[in-house]
Amino acid sequence: MKPSTAGGGSRWSRISHKLKWTIIAITAAVVILALGLGLGLGLTLGSSNDSDDTGPTAPPLPATPSNDRIWTPAVGASWQIILPQPIKLDPLATSISPDVDIYDIDLFTNPQSTIDTLHRLGKKVICYFSAGSYEPYRPDSGNFKDSDKGKSLDGWPDEKWLDLRSDNVRNIMSKRLELAAAKKCDAIDPDNVDAFDNKNGLGLTKLDSVRFMSFLASKAQSLNLAIGLKNAGAIIPSVLPAIQFSVNEQCVQYKDCQVFSNFVNASKPVFHIEYPSQVKKDFVTNFCQDTGPAQGAHGFSTVIKNYNLDGWVQYCNGQTATTQMGETSS
Ligand SMILES: *[C@@H]1O[C@H](CO)[C@@H](O)[C@H](O)[C@H]1NC(C)=O
Numbered sequence: 643m644k645p646s647t648a649g650g651g652s653r654w655s656r657i658s659h660k661l662k663w664t665i666i667a668i669t670a671a672v673v674i675l676a677l678g679l680g681l682g683l684g685l686t687l688g689s690s691n692d693s694d695d696t697g698p699t700a701p702p703l704p705a706t707p708s709n710d711r712i713w714t715p716a717v718g719a720s721w722q723i724i725l726p727q728p729i730k731l732d733p734l735a736t737s738i739s740p741d742v743d744i745y746d747i748d749l750f751t752n753p754q755s756t757i758d759t760l761h762r763l764g765k766k767v768i769c770y771f772s773a774g775s776y777e778p779y780r781p782d783s784g785n786f787k788d789s790d791k792g793k794s795l796d797g798w799p800d801e802k803w804l805d806l807r808s809d810n811v812r813n814i815m816s817k818r819l820e821l822a823a824a825k826k827c828d829a830i831d832p833d834n835v836d837a838f839d840n841k842n843g844l845g846l847t848k849l850d851s852v853r854f855m856s857f858l859a860s861k862a863q864s865l866n867l868a869i870g871l872k873n874a875g876a877i878i879p880s881v882l883p884a885i886q887f888s889v890n891e892q893c894v895q896y897k898d899c900q901v902f903s904n905f906v907n908a909s910k911p912v913f914h915i916e917y918p919s920q921v922k923k924d925f926v927t928n929f930c931q932d933t934g935p936a937q938g939a940h941g942f943s944t945v946i947k948n949y950n951l952d953g954w955v956q957y958c959n960g961q962t963a964t965t966q967m968g969e970t971s972s
Pocket residue numbers: 900901902903904907
């Protein structure tokens with residue numbers, strides 16, 4: 643878990659002009675390439691149908707999965723996220739609070755019985771893990787090499803940025819995706835993929851993040867797992883076609899929900915978290931409209947959470963709930 647502290651996060655407005663022009667140039671190159679290809683095909687085939695037009699894209703990522711065994715969550719779907727402990731759910735439970743569509747829970751600490759029970763209760767399960775940071779307390783933590791690790795994460799001194807270009811890191815993440823598939827998660831929520839936006843100590847760039855998301859997305863697709871993009875607003879245009887949803891923290895606080903509206907416009911949900919204590923205004927209305935600082939948040943699946951992402955949650959209709967947490971057993 644890594645709610646970004648003020649000053650972190652993926653902020654287009656903080657990107658240098660040079661980078662902005664780089665992105666614009668790449669986008670332009672892709673459009674020209676796509677037009678050229680389209681013309682070429684058009685000339686060769688005469689009038690063909692345009693059903694493979696998937697909108698804006700960038701070179702590295704495959705198009706939206708044609709694999710219909712991959713879950714495609716709907717815009718506006720209701721959800722809950724609980725990370726510091728596994729949730730406590732009796733295998734014989736007949737309900738869970740809150741009664742929402744989707745649970746985003748830790749991949750490692752939640753037992754198979756919890757995932758199976760959530761499915762029996764009609765819920766979809768998103769399995770959270772950190773894909774871009776080293777955490778010392780995971781079962782596979784010993785497999786990382788010293789050379790894989792960069793600077794500590796701001797606010798999370800135990801965690802270190804990982805080298806997204808490292809084959810060793812990618813192999814470990816492949817295994818994590820295989821674990822998610824084996825546990826029958828419907829989707830994965832790989833965190834900390836925005837090293838480019840932080841002092842990572844490894845020289846990681848946006849392109850490294852795009853390539854890493856490309857790697858994760860194709861592996862996820864091969865395992866019939868949906869995949870979300872955590873924060874990382876600056877790379878949305880490059881990865882959107884291969885990603886099924888966004889998990890966003892604090893776009894109202896940072897006034898950049900508009901960037902994430904790209905997802906809703908592509909009929910993909912934005913699972914949106916705000917931490918009221920961070921902005922010292924705990925009025926639901928501040929986070930649940932789509933004007934003012936929340937401009938662009940129309941259609942977002944908003945939850946108001948404590949900073950540690952425990953069982954407490956509040957929704958835009960004002961209702962609150964607390965999901966029971968259990969002990970970490972592994
Ligand atoms: C998404 O669509 C809305 C409504 O048409 C528009 O205002 C907004 O600018 C779009 N977002 C992006 C990132 O293009």
